Amino acid sequence: MLKLLQGVLFKKIKHDLFGAGNGRRTMQAVLSIFAGVFALGAILGALDLVSQDTTKSWKDASAASIFLGVAPGASEDVIATLSKLDEVAETEGDMTMPIQWRPDPSQPWQSATLKARPDYDDQRFFSYVLVEGQWPERKTMAVHEGYDLQARDQVELEINGDTRSVELGGTLRAVNVRPSGLGGTPTFYTTPSHFEEITGRSGFSVIYGSIPQYTSEEAEAAAAAMEDKLERQGFAVSAASARGQKTASPDEHFSQDTLDGVFLILGIMGVASLLLGLLLVYNTISAIISQQVSQIGVLKAIGASRTQILLIYFTIAFIYGLLAMVLSLVFGALAAHALRTLLTTMLGIAPGRLTLSSTAAIVQIVVSLVAPLLVATGPILQGSGITVREAISTYGLTGGGGWLDTLLARLEFLSRMITMAISNTFRNKIRVSLVLVALVGAGMMFIGVLSVQNSISRTFSDIYLEIFQADIAFTLPETERTSELTTLSLDYAAVDTVEMHLNTQAMASATNDPDAGEETTSVTGIPVPSSVYQPTITSGRWLLPEDSLAVVVNDALAEKLNVAIGDWITLDISGKSEREWQIVGFMYEPTVGNANVAYLPQRSLQEEMGEVNKANQVWIRVNTANPLETSRHATNLRTIYATAGIEPTIIDEDTLTEQTASQIDSLSVLVILLFILAVIIAAVGSIALSGALGINVLERRREIGVLRSIGAGNRAIATLFITEGVLIGWLSWLIAVPFSIATGNRLTQAVESALGADFIYVYSPLSSLFWFVIVTVLAVFASWTPTRQAIEVSVRESLSYE
């Protein structure tokens, strides 16, 4: 059978691929396959290589599996004794403290961290890499790379109210520090003795540990043993990993969740691109078959078997795939490396050399060679099955006569051209169905993405501001007397309302099911009733003034602990309290990062923590709704507090309006990615429509010739094909709109999963109207080339017999 391809038929195949007028079609088909396979290769390749890079860097840096925060700081001797525990292999301490910094006195203060480790020449966990200059010495510090700082730069640090000018001696890279690309703040490194000298704090506040052979159970047992030993020595112990846990796999980078979310979205984009590219291949093969129906008939008449005819057209589809494969392997590898470099640099990891991911290459080869053959099977089987008589013996006009035509014939108010356009639209039901798939998909995606954006905006603005009814929020590094700060705030004329909350971290567990594990939880003691916090209760009730050991938790925490209303949970506020609290209600609070939240009566929490009449969060309502004015009031209040020796933690956004805008912005990258996907799908849908209309022109050449010969001008011919295109566009809109409600919901859930967030889904009806306009424009645009082709059909050629 393959010998057949050595004969003259191969010249026919070559002509069909590269002959005059066919080269562009081949390029379109190859590029269609290439787009999807390239995207898959780039994404899979980047995922594979980034995973290798992060795992390698994590392992090379000797990641710990135990992360304990201790207060007060533990000495080296204490840390050394922990390593003698049977369950523990090794331990090391880390000094860490939040500070502020600025490049020079003219700049505002910004958040930073100060760290010190026992011996930079003998690091056991998360080994730092010296990028430039030297390790920290007596008076010179090092800084983490990525903040436009280098050796011999001078910076100012504010520590415990004192401003110090510090010279930098070098820059280094640490894998366990959130890099600037991921929103991290600068970390400065010094020696332990210098740390003690300038902070007044001695001892290591973070302890890392490892076990001989990691399993999560053994790590938890080792952490429990370390915690037990520390607590018996009077230390308060808390979770200290980046994810707020006491243990973690040493193979898993702390940004793995974010990476997984990003790659999930990119993966969906890649698969969608591939599927739609294959839709274009289907259209292209259909076009070839349509054009060559008479040739197929002649081949059969002169003795070609169906298998021989199948071979011709499957060879064409295979060559499309082969060409796309070569292009996508090369460019996919380059793009994978570029994406890998981008992501690893963001993570603060040195990217590896340009490498071809074997996994990605295999997938690309299989998909590019097999997928076009599968997709082309339908039209090729259909075309090869045509009888000789159908192919070459019919010279008149065919088609029509179905129920639609009968119905249209009764609608006498419709012009003949519109009637023809409506009839023509549905003549080839399979073809129009495939185009509809692309356009409906585009519509669902477009409206869905706008609904996701709408949901995020609504959640982090309207809903957030309905729950937190304040304009300004400050967090204090230490608890302060509530009466003093309240009076100070109310003395400022613009302030209407002041309320203070006590916030701390605790480990929450289900009292009756301690094996269910512990969850790091943000615990807030709040006045009942509150004038600034209006909870959204999803089940049960809110706190009452007479409550003492009642707690209200968010739905996320309730699900993780598998607790119900009336159950008891234990809150372990390290070093201060370990008590059971009864759940009286579940609530919803917009969060990002899968955070756990619990609210207690403030008085009860203050008593548990020994912080009676003290709090560390200030919520303020001012007498203006102007965001700029509010921001100015926040700055003024900071100044006022500073005169009383109270310095709220520096953050970029003090006002709730700024905070919600920042939240929305931080999520915008994902929404933009989804929007790009919607645009790609819409573009492909438009191309698919254009392709389908082009095939229709080819098939109806004789019909067009007859119309021309009886007086149809350009406008009439254009009306036919543009009407067809617009009808398909509008039909896709009608189908997409109801489905987009569910799509938007699913997309929102996907974004929630990727980010560990919790949004309120709000459908965007305006976006469906917006899409109506867009799809109409796309349809007219898609009809343009086929309409021009139809207008250019020569009457003589179309009516002459081939």
Next chain:
Amino acid sequence: MNSSHTDLNGSGSALIDVRNVIKRFPVGNDHVTILKGISFQIERGEFVSIVGPSGNGKSTLLNMITGIDRPSEGNINAVGQELTSLSENELALWRRHNVGIIFQFFQMLPSLSLAENIMLPMDLADKYTPRERRERALHLLDQVGLADQAAKLPTEVSGGQQQRAGIARAVANDPPLIIGDEPTGRLDPKGAVLCFELFESWIAAGKTMLMVTHDKALADRVARKIEIYDGHITADHRIDQTAMQARMSV
């Protein structure tokens, strides 16, 4: 119907046997009957023309005999094969070795040269070696006066030249039966004479030819003429050799 059977070759069995063939075509909710019960036989080595007014079923009858179309009722046996029982694929395989078709509208593949169009049936049938295929194609083109046009594409030659190429292609695989639908319709008189002499040489070599033609002069030169009118055979004339030679010499 006037028919007389003369066993021209003494083979004793008909090459084509058409029995009670009826052909209907659907028209809306009704149908129209084109062939209304056709029966005839063609012996091996006969040269037969089918004549009659347009629209009376001549081309439809040829399509039945080549397997391009199927009768609504009746049977057709051609070159030892009952055609009505074959699938589309089986008909294609049967055609490659047994029938050469000269189409009314040439049906050349536009991306292949004239020579390659003639080589194509040989490729499909895997007949002759690759070198022999090209040599044979050039020889056949020479026979129809197109040797110098062998490398040209169909769109680069005239309709008449395409038709002559189509004639050459019909015998590419040396089939025993040749069917022609207006095989000389687009030829000038000189070309028509050339091709007709070629047809006669095929008959002399033992082939059988059946053609539809409107050319009265051509039809008068064949040994047997079947007239079809309104879906029926109205006449079936056989002309003896002496009378035919007398006509040709006029």
